[in-house]
Amino acid sequence: MCRVRRATPSTSLCYEGAVVLRFSVTTFGCQMNSHDSERMEELLRDGGGSRAGEGDADVIVLNTCSVREKAEQKLRSEVGRIGKLKRERPDLIVVVSGCMAQQEGAKLLARFPEIDLVLGPDNIAELPELLAEIRLGAPPFVRTEFDLERPQFLRAPNVVGSRPTAFVTTMKGCNERCSFCVVPYTRGPERYRPSDDVLAEIAQLAAAGVREVTLLGQTVNSYKDPKGLLARAPGCDPEDPDESEFAALLRAIAESATGLHRLRYTSPHPRHLTPSLIAAHRELALLPRHVHLPVQSGSDRVLKRMIRRHTRREYLERVARLWRAVPGVTLSTDIIVGFPGETAEDFEATLALIEEVGFVGVFAFKYSRRPNTPALRLDDEVAESVKAARLERIFATTEPLQQRHLASLVGTTCEVLIEGPSKSKPENLTGRSERNEIVHVADAAGLELRGKLVEVVVVEAFKHSLLAQLTAESRRSARAQTSSEPRRRSLPLVSVAS
Ligand code: 5AD
Numbered sequence: 001m002c003r004v005r006r007a008t009p010s011t012s013l014c015y016e017g018a019v020v021l022r023f024s025v026t027t028f029g030c031q032m033n034s035h036d037s038e039r040m041e042e043l044l045r046d047g048g049g050s051r052a053g054e055g056d057a058d059v060i061v062l063n064t065c066s067v068r069e070k071a072e073q074k075l076r077s078e079v080g081r082i083g084k085l086k087r088e089r090p091d092l093i094v095v096v097s098g099c100m101a102q103q104e105g106a107k108l109l110a111r112f113p114e115i116d117l118v119l120g121p122d123n124i125a126e127l128p129e130l131l132a133e134i135r136l137g138a139p140p141f142v143r144t145e146f147d148l149e150r151p152q153f154l155r156a157p158n159v160v161g162s163r164p165t166a167f168v169t170t171m172k173g174c175n176e177r178c179s180f181c182v183v184p185y186t187r188g189p190e191r192y193r194p195s196d197d198v199l200a201e202i203a204q205l206a207a208a209g210v211r212e213v214t215l216l217g218q219t220v221n222s223y224k225d226p227k228g229l230l231a232r233a234p235g236c237d238p239e240d241p242d243e244s245e246f247a248a249l250l251r252a253i254a255e256s257a258t259g260l261h262r263l264r265y266t267s268p269h270p271r272h273l274t275p276s277l278i279a280a281h282r283e284l285a286l287l288p289r290h291v292h293l294p295v296q297s298g299s300d301r302v303l304k305r306m307i308r309r310h311t312r313r314e315y316l317e318r319v320a321r322l323w324r325a326v327p328g329v330t331l332s333t334d335i336i337v338g339f340p341g342e343t344a345e346d347f348e349a350t351l352a353l354i355e356e357v358g359f360v361g362v363f364a365f366k367y368s369r370r371p372n373t374p375a376l377r378l379d380d381e382v383a384e385s386v387k388a389a390r391l392e393r394i395f396a397t398t399e400p401l402q403q404r405h406l407a408s409l410v411g412t413t414c415e416v417l418i419e420g421p422s423k424s425k426p427e428n429l430t431g432r433s434e435r436n437e438i439v440h441v442a443d444a445a446g447l448e449l450r451g452k453l454v455e456v457v458v459v460e461a462f463k464h465s466l467l468a469q470l471t472a473e474s475r476r477s478a479r480a481q482t483s484s485e486p487r488r489r490s491l492p493l494v495s496v497a498s
Helices: 031-046 069-088 099-104 106-111 121-135 183-187 195-207 246-256 275-283 300-305 312-325 344-357 384-408 472-484
Strands: 022-027 059-064 093-098 117-119 141-143 165-169 212-216 262-266 290-292 330-337 361-366 413-421 429-433 438-441 453-461 465-470
Touching: 022 031, 031 059, 031 093, 031 121, 031 165, 031 212, 059 069, 059 099, 069 093, 069 099, 093 099, 093 121, 099 106, 099 117, 099 121, 099 183, 106 117, 106 141, 117 121, 121 141, 165 195, 195 212, 195 246, 246 262, 246 275, 275 312, 300 312, 300 344, 312 344, 330 344, 330 384, 344 384, 361 384, 384 453, 413 438, 438 453, 453 472, 465 472
Parallel strands: 022 059, 059 093, 093 117, 117 141, 165 212, 212 262, 290 330, 330 361, 438 465
Antiparallel strands: 413 429, 413 453, 429 438, 453 465
8 A cells, every 4th residue: 555645844853663774875866866865874874874785774765866767767677676675574665765756756656566665855854754654664655745835955964074075055946947857847946045054064064174065956056045145246137037146155155165175066057157157257266167067959949949048159158258257167068969859950060069169078868758848749759779879979079079188188287186095096096177177196195185285297198087196396295294294084274286
């Protein structure tokens, strides 16, 4: 039997039936989902639980994505696999959370009898209580209510010295109605987090050693402070319907966040790359010289059918303004191939746009039909074989662009924020440049550089990353600090490069 449950949200973690649980959380999809998964793990740990492999877990959470059909197929095979574990251990609790949970709700319970709880993204805070109910014998149920009245934004606990980079949610949901996109239906309408709350979280993270914050939101640059706390940003035109308070938020963060080296954001919508945001890029040293700016197509006809609310020319104009304001800024993008009605000519326009902008990273996807989306009503579907061939051509166009860009950096100096040891070569450290390139720093193991900005010289370009060496100056100062500093729990504030 299954039922749709309408509980009153509570943040209390004291609940009847609480037991120490071993849990496993698997994440599919975007950074928003990774962020949500971490918050679920924290809630379970706060309740006395501990992380375990799926084979030993009492609770398995599958935090799902539904942005493309592939993600859905993945869930099916995962649930099938976990179903076997459940047959061996009937007490195992299986939770499906995230966008698929929101989208499918009770249908998931009907299709997969092994699922005990279907949990929407806005109901994560209730997870411990809902698990307790299941342990007490509640039948499988669905909890997928949007928190429209009092939106909640889960924040990371303040763990000193844990990681030099962190995500901070500034808004959730989406009011755009791009015709291909399921997000407005799985994440609900836009809700913004008060700016004082965002600033407080960033200040805490910076005090704990975080050096790079990425602001998260489905259309992150449509931000407006619900408390009206932000002053109007320079360059802001209140008559412009594309204006938001995002530039004002960036400025407020830059003014107040001591210790932060970089402030990134994802994912912006091109129509909100307004003059005020471009001015912020020009003036704020905290903003790196890289923007991920999804364009989806280079054809006006397709952009219109996608309901993107900008033309190819408008996109290029905004990008040109950004280039003028921030020389050397690099761009990456998202592209959909095979959108209904996309002709060979439309596709050529997309390839031409990629060349014209010179994107250093392209995330390209074959269009897939998503439930509830307006594009379902469009005909002229593109054949799978055509989509596959177009995807290949996108890769063939973008790989050389990326290669050329990375090769052009050999011999140049750049600043890298060190994140930790390289996975493949422990004697190297890995970090990102201000343009977001992955940089492996050779022969740097043993130096206390995590969370620091170091100056390096690029010595080699690989397919998707760079190899670099510390400059003589940064090696000297890193050595001096490493030998004089006792190991500290919090990450040092000083940057090696002066
Ligand atoms: N089909 C294919 N790709 C999609 N995306 C979103 N919806 C779809 C869809 N129905 C892609 C877009 C978006 C990225 C996160 O996923 O390119 O920017």
